[in-house]
Amino acid sequence: xxxxxxxxxxxxxxxxxxxxxxxxxxxxxxxxxxxxxxxxxxxxxxxxxxxxxxxxxxxxxxxxxxxxxxxxxxxxxxxxxxxxxxxxxxxxxxxxxxxxxxxxxxxxxxxxxxxxxxxxxxxxxxxxxxxxxxxxxxxxxxxxxxxxxxxxxxxxxxxxxxxxxxxxxxxxxxxxxxxxxxxxxxxxxxxxxxxxxxxxxxxxxxxxxxxxxxxxxxxxxxxxxxxxxxxxxxxxxxxxxxxxxxxxxxxxxxxxxxxxxxxxxxxx
Numbered sequence: 001x002x003x004x005x006x007x008x009x010x011x012x013x014x015x016x017x018x019x020x021x022x023x024x025x026x027x028x029x030x031x032x033x034x035x036x037x038x039x040x041x042x043x044x045x046x047x048x049x050x051x052x053x054x055x056x057x058x059x060x061x062x063x064x065x066x067x068x069x070x071x072x073x074x075x076x077x078x079x080x081x082x083x084x085x086x087x088x089x090x091x092x093x094x095x096x097x098x099x100x101x102x103x104x105x106x107x108x109x110x111x112x113x114x115x116x117x118x119x120x121x122x123x124x125x126x127x128x129x130x131x132x133x134x135x136x137x138x139x140x141x142x143x144x145x146x147x148x149x150x151x152x153x154x155x156x157x158x159x160x161x162x163x164x165x166x167x168x169x170x171x172x173x174x175x176x177x178x179x180x181x182x183x184x185x186x187x188x189x190x191x192x193x194x195x196x197x198x199x200x201x202x203x204x205x206x207x208x209x210x211x212x213x214x215x216x217x218x219x220x221x222x223x224x225x226x227x228x229x230x231x232x233x234x235x236x237x238x239x240x241x242x243x244x245x246x247x248x249x250x251x252x253x254x255x256x257x258x259x260x261x262x263x264x265x266x267x268x
Contacts, residue, residue, distance in 0.1 A: 010065025014188030017057035025049030051207030055083035061185035078129035078218035083211025085121035154213030182219035
């Protein structure tokens with residue numbers, strides 16, 4: 001298959017798989033448990049099944065879209081580990097503790113939170129992807145930092161319906177522009193789940209935001225050169241640090257183009 005065809009097939013497979021998995025998860029809940037529901041920013045109950053659905057669909061479809069088995073394995077390793085860490089946070093997390101500073105403060109008090117435990121898990125996810133693609137090298141360490149940071153950043157943006165899914169699509173399309181055909185897999189999964197997310201029927205949660213964010217970042221590792229990686233890592237690091245003092249939602253609401261994109265398709 002040509003790269004364009006490979007990406008198109010991965011997009012379609014990711015979309016179909018995400019819809020099928022979400023239907024199964026909403027019917028029975030993961031591992032046969034009752035339906036998972038959380039309350040969104042407007043106090044409306046939403047289902048958490050979109051998180052595992054987007055991660056499993058993206059990681060599975062990556063084996064169709066990636067140019068090599070190694071590139072697909074990197075996406076799967078990063079997405080599944082980060083998604084599992086996010087899922088644990090969804091199920092066990094303390095919603096009152098916010099931000100990296102908040103989790104670290106609780107850790108210093110001897111009360112480790114699921115968010116603090118997720119930090120090394122994301123690092124492991126990113127490093128695993130980097131080692132799969134580039135071996136035991138310094139580049140693999142930089143890859144790991146980028147994947148972990150991207151996974152966390154997408155989660156930081158997941159504060160309104162559809163926002164994280166839109167970010168995943170934009171990031172995946174950017175990766176596709178560099179020739180990372182595996183990025184079509186999370187893009188397809190995110191596009192398929194976006195309507196239900198915008199209608200406030202489901203939410204990605206930490207599982208979906210962390211897992212899909214890691215998958216998109218990992219899909220680009222084999223395609224981008226070191227200068228591009230360093231630039232992307234710098235942007236991710238700067239935005240992550242800024243999030244400790246600045247509200248992303250407030251900034252988005254104050255910038256008309258960002259506000260328009262953020263509210264596109266969302267209920268008033």
